[in-house]
Amino acid sequence: MSDTAFIAPPRRAVRLRALAAFGAAFAESPAALAGALVFVALVLAAVFAPLIAPQNPYDLAKLSILDARLPPGSVAMSGYTHILGTDGLGRDLFSAILYGLRISLMVGALSAFVALIIGTVLGLTAAYVGGRIDSAIMRLVDLQMSFPAILIALILLAILGRGADKTMIALIAVQWAYYARTVRASALVEREREYIEAAQGLRLGHVRILMRHLLPNCIAPLLVVVTVQMAHAITLEATLSFLGVGLPETQPSLGLLIANGYQYMLGGSYWISIYPGVALLIVMVAINLMGDRLRDLFNPALKR
Amino acid sequence: MSAVPVLDVSSLTTVFELKAGAARSVNDVSFSLRRGEILGIVGESGSGKSVTGLSIMGLVAPPGRVVSGEVRMNGTVLTGLDEAQLRKKRGRDIAMIFQDPMTTLNPVLTIARQFYEVLRAHRPVTMREAREIAAAAMAEVGISAPRERLDAYPHQLSGGMRQRVCIAISLVNEPSVIIADEPTTALDVTIQAQILAMIQRIVRERQVAMIFITHDLSVVAGLCDRVGVMYGGRIVELGPVDEILADPAHPYTVGLLASIPGDAPARSRLFQIPGTQPSPLDLPSGCSFRTRCTKAAALCETAPPFAPVADGRQARCHFPQNRGGHDA
Amino acid sequence: MIAFLIQRLLQGAAVVAAMSLIVFIGVYAIGDPVEILINPDADQATREAVTQMLGLDQPLWVQYWRFVQAALQGDLGTSFVFNIPAGELILERMPATLELAVTATLMAILIGIPLGLIAGLDQERWYAKSILAGSILGFSLPTFWVGLILILTFGVWLNWLPVFGRGETVSVFGIEWSFLTLDGLAHLVLPATNLALFKIALFIRLTRAGVREVLPQDFIRYANAMGIHPARVVSRHVLKNIMIPLVTVIGIEFGSVVAFAVVTESIFNWPGMGKLIIESINRLDRPVIVAYLMVIVVMFVIINVVVDLLYAVLDPRVRLGGSNR
Numbered sequence: 027m028s029d030t031a032f033i034a035p036p037r038r039a040v041r042l043r044a045l046a047a048f049g050a051a052f053a054e055s056p057a058a059l060a061g062a063l064v065f066v067a068l069v070l071a072a073v074f075a076p077l078i079a080p081q082n083p084y085d086l087a088k089l090s091i092l093d094a095r096l097p098p099g100s101v102a103m104s105g106y107t108h109i110l111g112t113d114g115l116g117r118d119l120f121s122a123i124l125y126g127l128r129i130s131l132m133v134g135a136l137s138a139f140v141a142l143i144i145g146t147v148l149g150l151t152a153a154y155v156g157g158r159i160d161s162a163i164m165r166l167v168d169l170q171m172s173f174p175a176i177l178i179a180l181i182l183l184a185i186l187g188r189g190a191d192k193t194m195i196a197l198i199a200v201q202w203a204y205y206a207r208t209v210r211a212s213a214l215v216e217r218e219r220e221y222i223e224a225a226q227g228l229r230l231g232h233v234r235i236l237m238r239h240l241l242p243n244c245i246a247p248l249l250v251v252v253t254v255q256m257a258h259a260i261t262l263e264a265t266l267s268f269l270g271v272g273l274p275e276t277q278p279s280l281g282l283l284i285a286n287g288y289q290y291m292l293g294g295s296y297w298i299s300i301y302p303g304v305a306l307l308i309v310m311v312a313i314n315l316m317g318d319r320l321r322d323l324f325n326p327a328l329k330r
Numbered sequence: 331m332s333a334v335p336v337l338d339v340s341s342l343t344t345v346f347e348l349k350a351g352a353a354r355s356v357n358d359v360s361f362s363l364r365r366g367e368i369l370g371i372v373g374e375s376g377s378g379k380s381v382t383g384l385s386i387m388g389l390v391a392p393p394g395r396v397v398s399g400e401v402r403m404n405g406t407v408l409t410g411l412d413e414a415q416l417r418k419k420r421g422r423d424i425a426m427i428f429q430d431p432m433t434t435l436n437p438v439l440t441i442a443r444q445f446y447e448v449l450r451a452h453r454p455v456t457m458r459e460a461r462e463i464a465a466a467a468m469a470e471v472g473i474s475a476p477r478e479r480l481d482a483y484p485h486q487l488s489g490g491m492r493q494r495v496c497i498a499i500s501l502v503n504e505p506s507v508i509i510a511d512e513p514t515t516a517l518d519v520t521i522q523a524q525i526l527a528m529i530q531r532i533v534r535e536r537q538v539a540m541i542f543i544t545h546d547l548s549v550v551a552g553l554c555d556r557v558g559v560m561y562g563g564r565i566v567e568l569g570p571v572d573e574i575l576a577d578p579a580h581p582y583t584v585g586l587l588a589s590i591p592g593d594a595p596a597r598s599r600l601f602q603i604p605g606t607q608p609s610p611l612d613l614p615s616g617c618s619f620r621t622r623c624t625k626a627a628a629l630c631e632t633a634p635p636f637a638p639v640a641d642g643r644q645a646r647c648h649f650p651q652n653r654g655g656h657d658a
Numbered sequence: 659m660i661a662f663l664i665q666r667l668l669q670g671a672a673v674v675a676a677m678s679l680i681v682f683i684g685v686y687a688i689g690d691p692v693e694i695l696i697n698p699d700a701d702q703a704t705r706e707a708v709t710q711m712l713g714l715d716q717p718l719w720v721q722y723w724r725f726v727q728a729a730l731q732g733d734l735g736t737s738f739v740f741n742i743p744a745g746e747l748i749l750e751r752m753p754a755t756l757e758l759a760v761t762a763t764l765m766a767i768l769i770g771i772p773l774g775l776i777a778g779l780d781q782e783r784w785y786a787k788s789i790l791a792g793s794i795l796g797f798s799l800p801t802f803w804v805g806l807i808l809i810l811t812f813g814v815w816l817n818w819l820p821v822f823g824r825g826e827t828v829s830v831f832g833i834e835w836s837f838l839t840l841d842g843l844a845h846l847v848l849p850a851t852n853l854a855l856f857k858i859a860l861f862i863r864l865t866r867a868g869v870r871e872v873l874p875q876d877f878i879r880y881a882n883a884m885g886i887h888p889a890r891v892v893s894r895h896v897l898k899n900i901m902i903p904l905v906t907v908i909g910i911e912f913g914s915v916v917a918f919a920v921v922t923e924s925i926f927n928w929p930g931m932g933k934l935i936i937e938s939i940n941r942l943d944r945p946v947i948v949a950y951l952m953v954i955v956v957m958f959v960i961i962n963v964v965v966d967l968l969y970a971v972l973d974p975r976v977r978l979g980g981s982n983r
Contacts, residue, residue: 169673172910173958174917184939184947185684261800265921268802269936284803296810303803310798318794389883421885428883433876438898438974447894451886483974499884 052319061315068309072128079121080106098297111297113286119298122283123305129279130306133190134260137197138252141259144198145205146248150236152206153213164210167203175200175262183271193272197259208251212244246324253317257310264306280306335362336539337386337424337507342399342409344378344385346610353610355381355394357563360636363507366537368530370550370571372586373560374607379543382560383509386541387426388416403507422452425505429512431492435484441468442480445499452503467498472528490521494528501532508533511543526553547590551575559583562618563610565636569643579645581623617647625649666966670959677955678729682722685944685951734952735945739938744949748931752953753833754824755930758922759915761837761850766857766915767908773858774865779892781870789862796859801918805852805925812848820845822927849926853919857911864907868900902973909965913958 053059071078098111098119110119152163170178179196186192264281266272268288273279278286280302287298344356355378363369371379384390386401388408401408403424408416428434436444442457445464449455455463461480468476471494484492493513500508510529514522530553533540542554550557550571558568559582567580578584585603605622608614614621620630627649634648709715716724728734734745777789813821826841827834836842872878873896881891920932927933931950938946 169676172673172962173955174914176920177917177954180920180935180939181681181684181951184935257798264800265802269921269924271936271939281800281802284806288806291806291810292814296814299803299806300810303800303806306800306803307798310800311794314794314798387883389879417885417887419885420883426880426883428876428880430876434880436877436881436895436899438902438972439894440974447881447886447890448884451884451890485975496880 048323051323055319055322057315058319061312061319064308065312065316068127068312069131071124072131075121075124075128079118079124081118081121083117083122083125097295098301110301111295113283113290113298119301122278123280123302126278126280126283126302127305127309129273129277130260130263130281130309133194133197133263133273133279134256137194137259137263138201138256140194141198141201141255142205142248142252145202145207146209146241146244148202149206149209149244150213150240153210154232154236154240160210163206167206170200170203171207175258176265179262179266180271183266188271188274190273190277193263193266196266197263200262201255201259204251204255205248208247209244212247213240216240216243250317250320250324253313253320257313257317260306260309260313280309335364336404337363337541338400338402339386340400340402342382342385342401343397344381344390344394345397346394348393348611351611354563354613355610356385356396357613358636359399359560359563359565361558361565361568363539363541365506365539366534367556368533368540368542368554370554370557371541371543371560371565372545372547372550372557374545376607376610377560378563378610379545379560380511383426383511383541383543386509387420387424388413389420418452421448421500421505422503423505424507424509425500425503427493427497427500427508427510427513430516431489431496432484432516434496435492437484440481440483441487441495444495445502448499448502463502464498467502468495470532471495471498471501472524473498489517490525493517493521493525497525497529497532501536501538504536505538507539507541509541509543512545513542514549515544515546522549529553547575547586559586562608562613564618564646566619566647567643567645568636569640573640573643577651579639579643579650580619580647581625581649581651582619583645584651585622662970663963663967666963670963673959674952674955678726678952679722681948681951681955682725683718685948729952734949737938737943737946739941739943739946744943744945745953747934747946748949748953751929751931751934753835754928755916755919755923755932757836758846758849758853758919758928758930759912761846762853762857762915763908763912765850765854766861766911769854770858770861771865771904774862775869775892775897777862778866778869778873790866793859793862793866796855796862799855801852801856802921802925804855805849805922808848808852809925819848821848824929849922849928852926853915853922856918857915860907860911861904864904865900868903869896872896872899902969905968905972906965909961909968913961916957917954 052062076082106118110123113119113122148163152160178200182196182199183192186195263272263279264284267279267281268285270285273282275282283302284299284306287295287300287302291299339362340360342356342359343354346353346355357378359378359382361369371382373379381390381394385396386408388396388411390396396409399409403419406419408419408424411419435441439447442461442464445467446455446457446460449460449463461477464480465476468479473479473491473494479487479491479495484495487495493516497513513529514525517525526549529540529542532538542550544550554571556569557571557574558565559574559580560566561582567574567578567583569579574583575587578587582603585601588601589603603622604624608618608621616631616633617623617626620626623630629648634646636644636646639645639650732745733743734748736742737744737747740747773789773793777786777793780786809821812819820841822845824834824836824842824845826839827836828839828842829835836846878891878895881895882888886895916932919928919930920936922928923930923933924936931953935947935950937943938950
């Protein structure tokens with residue numbers, strides 16, 4: 027066995043340097059950098075929505091029906107200027123969008139995170155244990171992936187009913203398989219490497235081998251899947267909420283804001299639907315630009 | 331062998347404009363080629379031998395560009411033609427054989443279809459006619475039961491058979507010049523010998539001219555009439571194979587011959603040329619071999635001319651080896 | 659070939675069986691249909707009578723067995739809302755959905771693949787870069803929101819195209835079709851565009867990626883070196899290599915288009931089975947939900963088998979048997 031067999035994957039200093047190099051390579055694409063900056067800005071806006079928003083859109087005491095459906099730039103009874111107008115109930119649309127963004131991003135990120143954990147555990151198990159457990163897990167993955175996400179989500183919501191928790195379950199159910207497949211594929215490649223054999227030879231614990239050796243090598247491809255899946259989850263949630271089977275009225279994500287504005291759209295109050303949609307679009311473009319760049323960076327075939 | 335050259339390459343220079351600078355991959359290359367003759371171009375990888383072949387074909391892709399020199403074929407100046415005119419020459423007057431038969435054939439087209447595509451690029455032909463021509467061409471390169479192979483896909487043929495098919499396709503429009511770029515490197519040694527013998531037979535029978543690009547001097551020894559040795563984008567020595575192998579003039583050729591294991595006594599250490607080939611981005615001034623040459627002197631900092639060293643032989647060296655001696 | 663087909667069909671049947679079990683347990687066992695069927699004020703006796711009538715007092719496996727037996731005879735239950743057989747209801751709405759899905763898929767193929775070719779062949783040119791950038795936008799636009807924008811722009815502001823329903827239809831073989839009348843076609847334009855947009859972006863990216871992968875290969879360089887015209891190199895050598903994986907994707911994406919028709923149909927009031935399923939979910943019309951899901955599952959299984967067969971026919975390397983090596 028060669029000398030290098032016992033050298034574990036990168037140590038901290040090496041990792042930091044690799045991370046810096048990776049960041050530099052990522053920023054080489056202006057579009058990707060712009061996407062990342064916009065995304066960070068959006069996340070901050072969502073996190074600090076209560077501080078930034080000029081109005082708490084769900085404080086019923088502050089709402090006046092007389093302010094309903096004011097076009098962008100109108101001055102309300104209170105003297106406040108609604109830069110994006112107001113919705114059917116007289117809420118400041120800009121504030122509603124900030125709060126909606128908060129809900130959309132939270133649902134998207136949380137479901138992606140839970141799906142990531144479930145998928146990673148199942149994927150690693152499949153790769154490491156192999157045999158029947160592997161084929162059982164992969165059958166399930168195949169079954170899930172052979173149906174479009176929206177269909178599976180609809181089935182689940184038809185069974186479970188509407189609600190934030192149920193929507194999250196549906197979003198997790200349509201995502202986990204992608205993580206599982208990715209992790210399994212990367213882990214299988216790594217598993218064959220000498221140092222895993224060496225680690226097993228040293229009788230390191232299974233969990234330790236999994237966490238310290240197999241998992242770090244799955245991170246790059248996982249990062250790509252996370253961005254793609256988070257974008258998927260956010261649109262899917264918006265779509266389901268728009269169709270009236272996703273989030274409840276009390277938790278108005280961007281999708282629900284668009285749906286609520288739909289009824290006023292043909293009457294000429296287009297902004298109630300359009301602006302939340304633009305916000306959703308900006309989120310999606312930002313994430314997709316980052317995802318594209320990550321995919322290019324991690325695809326060895328495209329490296330020059 | 332007729333005396334009039336079919337192909338005349340003079341001062342051909344190809345530059346790749348890279349971020350790191352301009353790389354002269356082919357630098358002032360000149361040679362000529364007669365009917366029925368095989369000229370070997372030998373050199374290490376990166377010496378510019380493949381780019382020479384592509385430059386003659388007009389197939390150098392950006393950022394590469396033929397910047398000067400002339401390629402003349404049967405009186406036509408290829409380097410002066412536009413892309414459409416050049417395309418009419420390619421495959422009909424001058425053809426190429428690639429290195430890897432596994433990847434040269436289109437995996438999703440039948441053999442007959444690939445013949446048809448190459449035939450109809452240069453003359454009106456029906457599929458039925460193309461099949462007849464293809465069957466005959468395949469028989470000529472030694473494929474048994476050629477008609478049955480016509481409807482096969484490349485993956486259904488062995489590596490050696492695929493290279494025979496490639497050669498047959500390259501020859502099917504009866505070009506007068508063929509550029510073969512390491513056509514046997516990817517094959518097993520036994521099959522390599524068969525293919526080389528077949529190539530030699532066809533060149534003699536059809537009286538075509540061939541440039542045979544290789545890194546393997548032993549292949550050159552058995553196959554070629556003349557050989558050009560390339561180093562750092564330049565031809566450093568050119569002449570009849572027998573003479574150059576027996577009595578190399580350029581120190582690089584001397585080193586190359588000395589590093590062939592065949593002649594060395596068993597268990598003795600193989601000779602190695604000291605140092606590594608310089609990057610084409612950063613060639614030494616004057617003689618590009620001087621940084622590795624044991625005989626380098628102050629004079630070598632000026633570029634040596636490509637001067638005659640004997641009848642029909644040229645070398646690019648200020649201090650060519652003693653004629654007649656074999657003490658290198 | 660036959661063995662392969664039988665194997666794939668058996669696998670498909672297994673998927674259908676598995677899905678029917680999941681759907682049955684999900685829809686019938688988790689909820690309580692009695693709650694929806696009867697008046698909340700009904701007394702205990704009525705409640706029990708209805709439970710017995712529906713067989714809900716039986717063990718789960720008995721219920722499932724009855725469900726399977728009925729389903730195999732084409733009986734998927736009766737719609738609570740419309741009071742007609744659910745299967746019939748779905749089949750009645752299916753042509754409208756298929757019409758929309760086929761049109762959208764064709765649009766995606768006819769627009770996406772040529773644009774993808776251009777984006778891949780002339781990678782460095784400004785128009786190729788614009789196409790690629792456009793595809794990112796197409797990827798990011800949520801389908802339902804694009805639908806609203808289309809309605810607003812072409813229906814409300816410009817008033818060029820109708821935005822609701824199927825318009826005038828013509829009956830052929832007892833099925834109503836919109837695309838055979840001018841009015842129907844006008845009604846088809848916006849929903850089909852809406853549904854196709856995402857897939858156009860997808861096909862642009864897949865085609866472009868395929869071109870980028872095929873172009874540097876030796877057989878393309880060889881074709882160029884043999885003097886084959888670049889247009890011919892693209893149409894014969896490049897395209898054939900890309901089409902093989904693309905056909906698979908087109909098949910799978912057709913299924914996804916059918917599923918996504920749910921959104922477009924709801925927005926454009928297109929009376930297909932997608933709109934029906936959303937209405938049924940909102941009204942808890944369980945037999946219709948189950949019928950829809952079973953029809954969709956069968957449809958997907960068929961699509962998958964067809965795609966596998968097509969793949970085997972197109973790609974000589976996976977051709978089943980027949981290697982004369």
